[in-house]
Amino acid sequence: MADQNNNVPLLDINRDNLPHRDEFVEALAAVVDSGRFLFGPDVVELEREVAAYSEVDNAVGCASGSDALLLALMALNIGPGDEVIVPSFTFFASVSCITRLGATPVFVDIRPDTFNIDVDKIPEAITEKTKAIIPVHLFGQCAEIDRICQLACEHDLPVIEDAAQAIGAAYHSRPAGSWGLIGCFSFYPTKNLGGMGDGGMMTSCDAATADRLRLFAGHGMRPRYYHQVVGINSRLDTFQAAVLRVKLKHLPAAVEARSSIAERYGRMLTEENLVDQDAITLPTHDANAFHVWNQYAIRVAGGRRDALRAHLAEHGVGSEIYYPVPMHQQECFTYLQADRTRLVETERASEEVLNLPIFPSLTESEQCRVIEVVADYFANAANKVAA
Numbered sequence: 001m002a003d004q005n006n007n008v009p010l011l012d013i014n015r016d017n018l019p020h021r022d023e024f025v026e027a028l029a030a031v032v033d034s035g036r037f038l039f040g041p042d043v044v045e046l047e048r049e050v051a052a053y054s055e056v057d058n059a060v061g062c063a064s065g066s067d068a069l070l071l072a073l074m075a076l077n078i079g080p081g082d083e084v085i086v087p088s089f090t091f092f093a094s095v096s097c098i099t100r101l102g103a104t105p106v107f108v109d110i111r112p113d114t115f116n117i118d119v120d121k122i123p124e125a126i127t128e129k130t131k132a133i134i135p136v137h138l139f140g141q142c143a144e145i146d147r148i149c150q151l152a153c154e155h156d157l158p159v160i161e162d163a164a165q166a167i168g169a170a171y172h173s174r175p176a177g178s179w180g181l182i183g184c185f186s187f188y189p190t191k192n193l194g195g196m197g198d199g200g201m202m203t204s205c206d207a208a209t210a211d212r213l214r215l216f217a218g219h220g221m222r223p224r225y226y227h228q229v230v231g232i233n234s235r236l237d238t239f240q241a242a243v244l245r246v247k248l249k250h251l252p253a254a255v256e257a258r259s260s261i262a263e264r265y266g267r268m269l270t271e272e273n274l275v276d277q278d279a280i281t282l283p284t285h286d287a288n289a290f291h292v293w294n295q296y297a298i299r300v301a302g303g304r305r306d307a308l309r310a311h312l313a314e315h316g317v318g319s320e321i322y323y324p325v326p327m328h329q330q331e332c333f334t335y336l337q338a339d340r341t342r343l344v345e346t347e348r349a350s351e352e353v354l355n356l357p358i359f360p361s362l363t364e365s366e367q368c369r370v371i372e373v374v375a376d377y378f379a380n381a382a383n384k385v386a387a
Helices: 013-033 041-053 066-074 091-099 144-152 207-217 236-269 307-314 331-336 344-352 364-386
Strands: 058-062 085-088 102-108 130-133 161-162 183-184 200-204 297-300 354-355
Touching: 013 236, 041 058, 041 200, 058 066, 058 207, 066 091, 066 161, 066 183, 066 200, 066 207, 066 331, 085 091, 091 102, 102 331, 130 144, 183 207, 200 207, 236 297, 236 364, 307 354, 307 364, 344 354
Parallel strands: 085 102, 085 130, 161 183
Antiparallel strands: 058 200, 183 200, 297 354
16 A cells, blocks of 8 residues: 555646746736637737747647647648658557548657657658658657658658647757647647646748648638638637746746756666666667657566556556557557558557656655655566566
């Protein structure tokens, strides 16, 4: 039975938000008093601030990160008969946006170190039907987006960056969301820049593309009641924008805290000799990437991942598996009949990855507790083998 005093949550949104409560209340009260719950000034200002933060000229708010991906494909006229290259080791929204439009996702395997799409495997997936590439900047670390964009340019293909987990991340000092034609961000509460509900943002250096995204996000309506295209209703409401503007001011400090926690995990796990024993594999930090650590993902080999997670839960330590079932093995995508021999690293990652608690207000003592429980599991396992 876990000691409640020693429990460590996977994340604690309330604790992270608490220091900014007065700022939130003031910002939300201003929206209430204005009565501008949609298209309010906070939405316009947040778009400007995210554009500046991402070093692009344009940003367009929308209702969610899922909608951001969908709208990006809609703006590119992708539909039946088209193919879009995407990793299978990702969240559902990276793929569902493709199939919702009648297009076909073509899955490419991941690198075993960063869990991001393997650029060297992309060329063999390109056909005359390929219309876009969606690299996912997973867990807060950019894929090799410079090489991806170069390859896409050679084949005249647009790149849509799924940066849902990676706001503030960068590659070669260039921010996520500024490399491809369109960058897609999520403001789901668990993200590094999380709102108090759903919200999303699309970025682009191209004004015409941004204008088209805005058109599709507003029913395709311009002017009012005159519909140029069949769009959807996807708006970032003013309440969410007001909250996000407060949190954006504190995002650099939150990222710094996450980085410190990640560094401490690496040091502690190494000191416990778990890494040297190959009990676990630490996350790989690409030297070219600025990692914002939305997740801290270790590998647990030898079929012990699920047992370790059960041990953590038994002792009151939160953990999660992102992602236990890759997209090509999801029931709703079995009709795609993906070639599993080309997705070996994807399937291995789904069997081995375990995500440990990481959030800005996680304390050092809580981290010590996480490491203690992890080490205890492997010590017990070694004793059982010795016996």
